[in-house]
Amino acid sequence: MKTEPTYSKATAAVWAGEDSPLFKGAATTPIVNSVAFAYTDLNEWHSVATGKAEGYIYSRNTNPTVAALEEKIRVLEGAEAAIAFATGMAAISNTLFSFLKPGKRVVSVKDTYGGTSKMFLDFLPAYHIQVSLCETGNHEEMEEEIARGCDLVYLETPTNPTLKIIDIRRMALAAKQAGAIVVVDNTFATPINQNPIDLGADLVIHSATKYLCGHSDAMGGLLAGRKDLVKQVFEFREINGASLQADPAYMIARGMKTLDLRIGRQNTSAMLIAKYLKAHPKVKDVFYPGLETHPGHEIAKAQMRGFGGMLSFSLDGGYDLVEKFLPSLQLVHLAASLGSVSTLAGPPRTTSHVELTEEQRAMLGIPESLIRYSVGIEHPDDLLNDLEQALQKI
Ligand code: PLP
Numbered sequence: 001m002k003t004e005p006t007y008s009k010a011t012a013a014v015w016a017g018e019d020s021p022l023f024k025g026a027a028t029t030p031i032v033n034s035v036a037f038a039y040t041d042l043n044e045w046h047s048v049a050t051g052k053a054e055g056y057i058y059s060r061n062t063n064p065t066v067a068a069l070e071e072k073i074r075v076l077e078g079a080e081a082a083i084a085f086a087t088g089m090a091a092i093s094n095t096l097f098s099f100l101k102p103g104k105r106v107v108s109v110k111d112t113y114g115g116t117s118k119m120f121l122d123f124l125p126a127y128h129i130q131v132s133l134c135e136t137g138n139h140e141e142m143e144e145e146i147a148r149g150c151d152l153v154y155l156e157t158p159t160n161p162t163l164k165i166i167d168i169r170r171m172a173l174a175a176k177q178a179g180a181i182v183v184v185d186n187t188f189a190t191p192i193n194q195n196p197i198d199l200g201a202d203l204v205i206h207s208a209t210k211y212l213c214g215h216s217d218a219m220g221g222l223l224a225g226r227k228d229l230v231k232q233v234f235e236f237r238e239i240n241g242a243s244l245q246a247d248p249a250y251m252i253a254r255g256m257k258t259l260d261l262r263i264g265r266q267n268t269s270a271m272l273i274a275k276y277l278k279a280h281p282k283v284k285d286v287f288y289p290g291l292e293t294h295p296g297h298e299i300a301k302a303q304m305r306g307f308g309g310m311l312s313f314s315l316d317g318g319y320d321l322v323e324k325f326l327p328s329l330q331l332v333h334l335a336a337s338l339g340s341v342s343t344l345a346g347p348p349r350t351t352s353h354v355e356l357t358e359e360q361r362a363m364l365g366i367p368e369s370l371i372r373y374s375v376g377i378e379h380p381d382d383l384l385n386d387l388e389q390a391l392q393k394i
Contacts, residue, residue, distance in 0.1 A: 009192055010260035012076055016071055028254075031065050032246050033245075036058050060241060060243045063245075063249070064246075066243070068253055069256075073206065076192075076256075080225065081227045083222070083223050083234050085223070087207070087219045087220065088205070088206065088207025088209055092116055095223055097240075098236040103128065103130075104152070107146050107152075107154070107180075108120060109142070109159070111164055112160075113156060113187075116156065117364075136159055146171070151180050153174075154184075155184045157194075161348045161352050162364075163294070163296075163308075164287075168200065176200070184201045184205070185205045185206075185207075186205065187205070187211070188210075190259065190308070192305070193267070193305050194304045197224070197225060207220075210339030210340075211309070212259065213255040215255055216341075218251035262341065269378075269383060270311050272380045273380065274286050277311075283313050284313075284316040285314045286311065288312075314369045322347050324393060328389070329345065329387070333345075336352075337351075342376040342377075347368070348372055
């Protein structure tokens with residue numbers, strides 16, 4: 001696809017990365033499961049191996065199926081370059097370790113995904129990297145921490161699991177003044193709802209395992225952004241070895257072709273469900289950035305095109321209510337993960353924040369009665385009826 005700016009995201013999701021010469025005229029990107037790529041001309045092989053000519057050498061470094069997926073996210077995020085990883089956590093850890101060395105400083109928020117929090121709380125400090133975690137949504141505190149000097153600002157918005165919103169543009173401005181790069185985990189929003197690079201971010205990360213794949217049947221991670229920065233992470237990944245295989249790359253790229261359709265439905269259904277839960281007497285709090293009562297609603301409205309398919313809510317009681325309520329739901333998989341065609345639900349204490357202790361979860365404002373609900377593409381009336389019958393049982 002040569003003229004990407006003229007196409008809508010729906011079209012780009014289908015066509016981007018699919019125009020390279022395909023094997024024997026195949027009308028979809030083939031799964032190239034070859035580990036190595038053979039040459040008859042030794043000079044050509046040498047040119048490709050030394051980066052002087054384009055081509056493929058070894059699939060830990062580059063692979064045609066993976067390259068098609070990388071091109072898709074590059075176009076959808078409006079980035080200069082993109083690379084893929086075995087999982088979302090591989091994308092996050094490779095990115096952090098590429099830029100943060102002993103003595104460097106990272107500023108982030110307390111509410112990142114549990115695995116990312118673990119990086120900040122345990123792994124990075126062990127390498128003498130300074131980590132400053134601010135109250136999520138307290139932009140003044142973040143600005144102060146960034147101005148004290150930092151090398152990398154790491155954001156996730158909306159956050160997992162309480163859907164807090166961070167003003168990307170404002171944080172990117174502060175980071176630029178401090179000479180820091182800005183990395184945003186865009187997993188929850190997807191490029192359909194939000195493009196952090198347009199708001200000033202340097203790099204965007206996805207757990208492609210979630211909405212991009214969309215069917216809970218393949219794992220992957222993606223990084224898109226400035227060419228020089230992506231190259232630096234690519235060189236780290238080449239040796240670190242956290243590359244994506246061709247099979248999951250194909251599954252994720254295939255899922256991405258319907259991303260716009262799925263996200264459209266999930267945005268609409270999540271809004272209906274959030275409003276229904278908000279009015280329900282057995283529900284204590286509803287966390288959804290599309291609700292006008294949500295503290296980050298105005299920022300979300302300014303930086304997102306849709307509010308997403310993730311919401312969370314707490315029941316008016318303790319964990320005993322969660323134990324009664326969740327098994328009564330019929331149209332959910334009670335499972336970790338999110339962003340699938342089927343609705344998924346679970347308590348953060350067994351899903352996103354299982355790595356943390358109850359005290360650490362409490363520090364993050366995650367009550368034990370919280371339920372994370374990832375809205376699927378089922379008809380919203382069926383999901384609403386299902387929630388109602390389960391709420392009636394508690
Ligand atoms: N980022 C977010 C927001 C997530 O929710 C997750 C996983 O749940 C990850 C990153 C990690 O992705 P993966 O499980 O593909 O390693």
